[in-house]
Amino acid sequence: MKAVQFSEHGDRDVIEYGEFSDPDPGRNEVVVDIKAGALNHLDIWTRRGLPGVELEMPHIPGSDAAGIVTDVGPDVDRFDVGDRVAVSAGVSCGRCEFCRDGDPTLCIRYGIIGEHQRGVHAEYATVPEANLVSVPDHVDWEIAGSASLVFQTAWRMLIDRGSLNAGESVLVLGASGGVGHAAVQIAAHAGAEVYATASTDEKLEYAKACGADHVINYERTDFASEISDRTGRRGVDMVVDHIGEATYPDSLKSLAKGGRIVTCGATTGPHPGAGLNRIFWNQLSVIGSTMATPGQADEVLELVWDGTFTPRIRETLPMSEAADAHALLENREGFGKVVVIPDSEY
Structure with missing residues (x-):
């Protein structure tokens, strides 16, 4: 598959769109055929390098994306092949006192897909099933792929x-x-x-x-x-x-x-x-405040799916032009979200 990636921290010239190994799902993971993803400012900070955050290189950025499930791990029970899903990027351990009390945003292991681990701006991405939400059939991929985090x-x-x-x-x-x-x-x-x-x-x-x-x-x-x-x-x-x-x-x-x-x-x-x-x-x-609990995410995304809220999309680009997408955010050009789509889907 092809993926947006960088092998060192730096300016936009470190970003490449090239071959990357195809993903295999772990026991609780799902493989998603990515149809659209969106940038956030954390993608810029991650590319430049965040103090105290060590990334496995090459790193795939991206915390927002949506697509279709193509494979599931043996312990996955919430999703099946063919389901439409969007990424909810906050990662927690599920075991600490904060997770048990219902607020995993306070988890001692709290991190974000795309910031602390490999992200989803690629043709395919492996995502824990706990980090996926269902997307109704009528919702456009650009909307589904740009709403969750913000x-x-x-x-x-x-x-x-x-x-x-x-x-x-x-x-x-x-x-x-x-x-x-x-x-x-x-x-x-x-x-x-x-x-x-x-x-x-x-x-x-x-x-x-x-x-x-x-x-x-x-x-x-x-x-x-x-x-x-x-x-x-x-x-x-x-x-x-x-x-x-x-x-x-x-x-x-x-x-x-x-x-x-x-x-x-x-x-x-x-x-x-x-x-x-x-x-x-x-x-x-x-x-x-940081991110949201799963219940809070579900609550607000239902209002996105029914049209009450709408992510405004300022630009849609192929993933091969990810550096230009980063420039739009860095230069504060336009209003709303910048979306990237795999070149094979563009």
């Missing part, structure tokens, strides 16, 4: 960890990205008043189409000052911040008293000032 991440952030209620106000930073545009849709669906930031007017129009009530071009104005002005100096109840160092101080400033930041990442760096004086004086909460 929508389950945003759902857990807002609904589970953030306990978002109807009538509250939410600021979503980076609304043009995968998690951002999912968060806008989920917040609007929950009945919140949604503020969204992006870097161009075109992206802001897309954010409005996703459900944002108010939009802010952060290249032209300071979003914390804008939030203060638009809310009568009150602030918002929740900030969705996956950007980190560059935005965290202004995220704190944007909160109403008793408000909360929910974060799932730190793409601009993990070491902002703590802002403890503002946190204790205004009684703020800073809440971390």
Whole structure:
């Protein structure tokens, strides 16, 4: 088979699309004929090299994909050959206290397919059956292959960890990205008043189409000052911040008293000032969130499959052009997800 792969960390020129050994399923694994997959920013960080993460080389990236089951291991009982499936990338041990208590996102062995182990941007991929969800017949492959990671991440952030209620106000930073545009849709669906930031007017129009009530071009104005002005100096109840160092101080400033930041990442760096004086004086909460439990993933993906939520797809490319797909994310071009398809399917 052919697969997107790299044998060393580096810039986009380390990415190749070439021959790779055909996969065989283990006892609890399924082989999937990949029809479409999507990129996430973690693919960029993985390619560049993450501190403390040692990869088996060559590494196949990709945490999002969907396709058809072609083979199953002897202990697989949830899927059969011919089933339509999508990847749910969070990996847990299934045995520790957190797994037993129903929250495997806190598992001591928690990792992500494509980030900590070989991913799914290939013609075929071997995936543990626990990391697959069923896809209805009417769902397009590009939708099925691009929804899982960002929508389950945003759902857990807002609904589970953030306990978002109807009538509250939410600021979503980076609304043009995968998690951002999912968060806008989920917040609007929950009945919140949604503020969204992006870097161009075109992206802001897309954010409005996703459900944002108010939009802010952060290249032209300071979003914390804008939030203060638009809310009568009150602030918002929740900030969705996956950007980190560059935005965290202004995220704190944007909160109403008793408000909360929910974060799932730190793409601009993990070491902002703590802002403890503002946190204790205004009684703020800073809440971390990662991926979702299987139940949470199933809940939000049902809303994708029925059309309530839709991953916006900015570009679809053959896997042989994976380096160009990485460039679209790195250069912050467009709104929504970048999809790659095996050249044999393109």
